[in-house]
Amino acid sequence: xxxxxxKPVVLPSKVEVSISASNDxxxxxxxxxxxxxIDRDITLNVVDGQLQITRxxxxxxxxxxxxxxxxxxxxxxxxxxxxxxxxxxxxxVGYKATATGNVLELSLGYSHAIFFSLPTEVSVKTxxxxxxxxxxxxxxxxxxLIGQIAAKIxxxxxxxxxxxxxxxxxxxxxxxxxxxxxxx
Numbered sequence: 728x729x730x731x732x733x734k735p736v737v738l739p740s741k742v743e744v745s746i747s748a749s750n751d752x753x754x755x756x757x758x759x760x761x762x763x764x765i766d767r768d769i770t771l772n773v774v775d776g777q778l779q780i781t782r783x784x785x786x787x788x789x790x791x792x793x794x795x796x797x798x799x800x801x802x803x804x805x806x807x808x809x810x811x812x813x814x815x816x817x818x819x820v821g822y823k824a825t826a827t828g829n830v831l832e833l834s835l836g837y838s839h840a841i842f843f844s845l846p847t848e849v850s851v852k853t854x855x856x857x858x859x860x861x862x863x864x865x866x867x868x869x870x871x872l873i874g875q876i877a878a879k880i881x882x883x884x885x886x887x888x889x890x891x892x893x894x895x896x897x898x899x900x901x902x903x904x905x906x907x908x909x910x911x
Contacts, residue, residue, distance in 0.1 A: 732793030735777035736801045739808045744778055746771050752800060756807025758868045759848075763799060766792050771800075778804075806868035813877045815863040816899075819884075819892035824853045824861045831863065835884040835894070843883075849876055862897065 738744060742756040750765045765771065769792055772779045780797045782789040805811075817824055823834040831851050833841040845851055849867040863880065867873040877896075886893035888904045895901060 730794075732780055732782065732790075732797045734797065735774075735779045736797065736804055738773070738776050738778060738804060740776075742804055742808050744773055744804075746773075752803075754800070754803045754807050756804070756868075758807050758810050761803045761807055761869060763803065765796055769793065769796050802870045806870055810866060810868050811870050811873050813865045813873055814897040815865070815877060815880055816895055816897050817861045817863070818886070818895060822861060822884075822892075823855065824863050826851045826853045826863075831880070833880070833883060836892075841883055843880065845876060846872065848872055 739756075742754060745753045745755075747753070750767055750769075750771075751762055752765055752771060753760060753762050768783050768789060770781050770783075772781070778800060780793060780800070782793040817833070817835070819836055821834065821836060825832045829845040829847060829849070829851065831843045831845060831853075833843065835841060845865075848869055849865055849872060852864045852866075853861060854864070855861045865873050865877060867876075881894045881896075884893045886895045886899075886901050888902060889906050891901050891903060
């Protein structure tokens with residue numbers, strides 16, 4: 728039995744949910760609007776400010792979809808009401824980040840700068856304080872999209888385990904290796 732799927736999604740007062748005949752769910756809130764297509768087998772009902780997701784049978788596929796769609800819809804509701812924010816830290820000598828509009832320019836120790844164009848749904852800010860590592864802040868109402876963008880930015884320079892240099896999440900713990908020891 729899906730424990731996640733059985734929990735109703737609580738809808739804040741500012742969030743509106745509409746379900747179309749083709750099983751598309753539209754969630755509107757103060758931050759924006761998100762739309763997702765739901766599998767035909769899953770049924771959605773709004774009761775007393777809560778969205779209930781039900782499945783038709785106890786098949787393994789239906790059980791899996793039940794919890795999945797409940798989590799996806801809950802992420803949509805949180806996104807349009809509060810939004811999501813991811814902070815990335817650039818650790819390394821000479822690593823820089825500047826944002827102009829929706830283009831992020833990264834200098835990560837390569838011979839060239841990396842220009843990364845972001846979708847319009849994602850906003851970016853960069854902070855560079857003297858004596859501290861540059862921080863790139865991503866904000867969006869779509870959790871999936873912001874996660875993919877953060878993963879792509881991280882892939883430009885993955886954190887290496889010997890010196891800890893690279894692009895990492897703020898407050899991420901990196902396991903360090905000892906490296907070679909000096910000859911005796």
